[in-house]
Amino acid sequence: MPLKIPDVVIERLPNYYRQLTELRAAGVSTVSSQEIGEALDVTPAQIRKDLSYFGRFGKQGRGYPVDRLTEELETILGFNRRWRVMLVGSGGIARTIASLNDGSFRPAGFDIVRVYDSDPARVGRTVNGNRVRDLARIDADMRDDPIEIAILATPGAVAQELTDALVQAGVCSILNYTSVVVHTPPGVEVRHVNPVLALQTLTYHLANPADPMATR
Amino acid sequence: MPLKIPDVVIERLPNYYRQLTELRAAGVSTVSSQEIGEALDVTPAQIRKDLSYFGRFGKQGRGYPVDRLTEELETILGFNRRWRVMLVGSGGIARTIASLNDGSFRPAGFDIVRVYDSDPARVGRTVNGNRVRDLARIDADMRDDPIEIAILATPGAVAQELTDALVQAGVCSILNYTSVVVHTPPGVEVRHVNPVLALQTLTYHLANPADPMATR
Numbered sequence: 175m176p177l178k179i180p181d182v183v184i185e186r187l188p189n190y191y192r193q194l195t196e197l198r199a200a201g202v203s204t205v206s207s208q209e210i211g212e213a214l215d216v217t218p219a220q221i222r223k224d225l226s227y228f229g230r231f232g233k234q235g236r237g238y239p240v241d242r243l244t245e246e247l248e249t250i251l252g253f254n255r256r257w258r259v260m261l262v263g264s265g266g267i268a269r270t271i272a273s274l275n276d277g278s279f280r281p282a283g284f285d286i287v288r289v290y291d292s293d294p295a296r297v298g299r300t301v302n303g304n305r306v307r308d309l310a311r312i313d314a315d316m317r318d319d320p321i322e323i324a325i326l327a328t329p330g331a332v333a334q335e336l337t338d339a340l341v342q343a344g345v346c347s348i349l350n351y352t353s354v355v356v357h358t359p360p361g362v363e364v365r366h367v368n369p370v371l372a373l374q375t376l377t378y379h380l381a382n383p384a385d386p387m388a389t390r
Numbered sequence: 391m392p393l394k395i396p397d398v399v400i401e402r403l404p405n406y407y408r409q410l411t412e413l414r415a416a417g418v419s420t421v422s423s424q425e426i427g428e429a430l431d432v433t434p435a436q437i438r439k440d441l442s443y444f445g446r447f448g449k450q451g452r453g454y455p456v457d458r459l460t461e462e463l464e465t466i467l468g469f470n471r472r473w474r475v476m477l478v479g480s481g482g483i484a485r486t487i488a489s490l491n492d493g494s495f496r497p498a499g500f501d502i503v504r505v506y507d508s509d510p511a512r513v514g515r516t517v518n519g520n521r522v523r524d525l526a527r528i529d530a531d532m533r534d535d536p537i538e539i540a541i542l543a544t545p546g547a548v549a550q551e552l553t554d555a556l557v558q559a560g561v562c563s564i565l566n567y568t569s570v571v572v573h574t575p576p577g578v579e580v581r582h583v584n585p586v587l588a589l590q591t592l593t594y595h596l597a598n599p600a601d602p603m604a605t606r
Contacts, residue, residue, distance in 0.1 A: 180431045251594050257596070266486070270483055271585065322596050325585070330489075349585060353486070353494060369494070378403070378468060379579045380468055380473070380563055
């Protein structure tokens with residue numbers, strides 16, 4: 175029976191992974207669901223439920239083996255290999271993203287190895303060492319040397335049109351930096367870099383400057 | 391006794407809030423922790439634990455009143471009022487962010503009402519209807535008309551220096567769009583718009599194309 179793992183669970187796993195790598199660095203060899211959850215304020219039952227999607231890691235009452243659980247999460251999340259990424263767009267935002275390659279992306283396992291633009295005036299320029307290619311050539315490029323992940327950093331007006339071209343060429347994961355929600359067929363995953371959500375976690379602190387619990 | 395609410399809990403609350411607004415729109419008047427958690431795949435105990443930080447909303451065995459819980463979360467998270475935001479930077483990324491004002495920020499309760507730059511060559515230009523002000527004037531502006539939230543969208547090289555100036559002027563929440571991790575004194579909250587984290591939730595789908603659970 176195929177069991178679909180909900181996105182909400184997948185989004186929590188990197189937190190568990192980071193917690194585990196810290197425990198491993200501290201020399202801890204076995205850890206309980208309670209201990210994993212403590213710093214994250216997640217209940218032990220929630221940890222066990224989330225991890226149970228991926229098989230049986232721990233033995234009842236004996237805790238999880240830190241090394242094995244870390245490695246399993248690495249494999250599950252794809253953190254144990256490198257990922258090549260194409261950048262679509264070569265304007266201001268795209269150039270800033272490309273400049274993150276050495277400092278942010280590469281240490282996390284991502285390499286921006288190809289840059290595209292659909293504007294002929296920009297094709298042939300250089301962005302962070304990559305020559306800008308013509309997006310019209312993407313089908314041929316993907317046949318020669320496929321890349322699965324695209325970062326979309328173009329004006330919103332062309333976002334859907336370019337997304338369709340990427341999907342058509344075989345891209346199956348898109349990180350959408352534009353202001354437009356793009357639609358893709360089933361099997362193509364999109365993540366939106368969302369400043370509104372980030373702002374919404376800031377306003378709690380502004381709405382509760384003195385921490386309301388102090389007086390309850 | 392002051393009780394510090396962990397950031398990890400605060401970051402989960404907007405999810406509960408969205409779930410509740412959907413239930414409210416569907417005409418549901420009472421909801422159990424089980425029902426809130428179902429779509430989010432969060433255990434009832436985790437929901438109850440997270441919500442218990444904010445006082446006693448539900449009656450044992452009778453569920454949470456949807457209207458009241460939604461409104462309480464709105465107040466707690468600061469979603470029941472509008473927030474004025476300053477944009478620091480007026481280059482490519484900043485201009486794209488400013489262009490999100492009407493479509494994304496405003497409907498969510500945020501208004502970009504002031505734009506600053508520290509580059510004299512850019513002061514006086516217009517970005518999405520806002521005249522770019524000289525960041526050197528921020529202290530005086532803040533005394534006349536304080537704004538609590540800043541979006542930092544400048545080159546990384548000046549990010550820390552400008553953050554220090556913002557904090558000095560009284561800004562207490564910063565959404566950091568630069569590639570640099572900035573440091574702030576206690577009480578000043580920073581959120582980093584993080585493309586690496588977004589990419590990390592995409593690789594699960596690539597590392598597990600056929601969903602591994604199908605064969606277990």
